[in-house]
Amino acid sequence: MTSPDLDELAALWQSDPDPAEQERMELLASRARRRGRLLAYADVVLALFIVGGTIFGAFIVQGPVTMVAALLLVVGTIWLTFKLRAARQMSRTLDTRDRESFIESSVRNVRADLRRYALGLIFLPVLVPIVIVWKVSLRQGGRIPNPAEAMFDWAQSTRGIVTMCLMAAAAIVVLRSRRKLKRELRQLEQLRTAYREEGTREEDPGPSTD
Amino acid sequence: MAANGSREQLFAQVSSTCTGLIYRIALSYEADPSLRNELVQDILLAIWVALANFRGEASVKTFAASIAQKRCISHVSKRAREPRQVELSPEIASGAELPDEHVLRNDQKRRLVESIQQLPIPQREAIVLCLEGFSYGEMATILGISANAVMLRCQRAKATLKSLMERRS
Numbered sequence: 071m072t073s074p075d076l077d078e079l080a081a082l083w084q085s086d087p088d089p090a091e092q093e094r095m096e097l098l099a100s101r102a103r104r105r106g107r108l109l110a111y112a113d114v115v116l117a118l119f120i121v122g123g124t125i126f127g128a129f130i131v132q133g134p135v136t137m138v139a140a141l142l143l144v145v146g147t148i149w150l151t152f153k154l155r156a157a158r159q160m161s162r163t164l165d166t167r168d169r170e171s172f173i174e175s176s177v178r179n180v181r182a183d184l185r186r187y188a189l190g191l192i193f194l195p196v197l198v199p200i201v202i203v204w205k206v207s208l209r210q211g212g213r214i215p216n217p218a219e220a221m222f223d224w225a226q227s228t229r230g231i232v233t234m235c236l237m238a239a240a241a242i243v244v245l246r247s248r249r250k251l252k253r254e255l256r257q258l259e260q261l262r263t264a265y266r267e268e269g270t271r272e273e274d275p276g277p278s279t280d
Numbered sequence: 281m282a283a284n285g286s287r288e289q290l291f292a293q294v295s296s297t298c299t300g301l302i303y304r305i306a307l308s309y310e311a312d313p314s315l316r317n318e319l320v321q322d323i324l325l326a327i328w329v330a331l332a333n334f335r336g337e338a339s340v341k342t343f344a345a346s347i348a349q350k351r352c353i354s355h356v357s358k359r360a361r362e363p364r365q366v367e368l369s370p371e372i373a374s375g376a377e378l379p380d381e382h383v384l385r386n387d388q389k390r391r392l393v394e395s396i397q398q399l400p401i402p403q404r405e406a407i408v409l410c411l412e413g414f415s416y417g418e419m420a421t422i423l424g425i426s427a428n429a430v431m432l433r434c435q436r437a438k439a440t441l442k443s444l445m446e447r448r449s
Contacts (some may be wrong), residue, residue, distance in 0.1 A: 095299035103323030168424025268402040
């Protein structure tokens, strides 16, 4: 890097930053440290909260339906938490070697996210009726003679209508996110092509343009 | 693997010595100031997380640059659109009172930044590291290619950058 004009550009590029910018960067760094610490425990705290609440509810009002619904919720929450943690872990431990394997692992992550969203779209409508049956059974001393009727009553209540609207909104958000992910996937594929082309030129540099 | 205490120390080192580098790398990928802010925060968080696996094989600066470049590539692909052409603020170079030569310098810097933002990503990351003063060996570690390939890529990036800057002047 002896070219004087490159040195000039480097000096220009590295010229002193705005002191206010410097201060803001320090603020961002301490915020990142706090967020990093919180992130490590958030999933576990959430899972403990949901599982603890479910077990507590199931023991207050005992009955076969309550116990089954509580068990399904506990298993479902634990499974989802593990899956979420695994997904985050994967995105953090992106392959740190060459760019091609980095992009490859990014592509794999995006595909995993797409699968996760698809799973969410399938499981959300299944999980909600389980929660409703569990709640109704809690109210009725752990027994529901006719779960379908309980569901129908719930669907006609204000709470049921609001929940279904929220579920529809959540489904729209997930579908939009899926579209974004598909665009991201296309972008990553273009990037992979750009790196491959660059790599090919480095194998066979041809006449220098400098 | 870095222990929790040493992770704190390493992050403090990153905060005190690498924030300028991180800011400039983010600047080369994102023209929009608010999105750049988010990107810088993402990079810092990624560095915090990744420091748990830092084994000291490279310097902290090289490590931070490597993470920053990768987060920027992810950012660009997540944005999934062509970069928005946001006019860069004149305060990019300095926020101090601006005599004439500083105005000129700021204008040059703005031209440089805009030209770098126009480069294809593989060349952009090479020239940014080059301008940051990394050696070819360090750049090879960060980019995961041979030092010879780095040299060739820098040459091409430099030529493209020159022509882009000439077009802008």
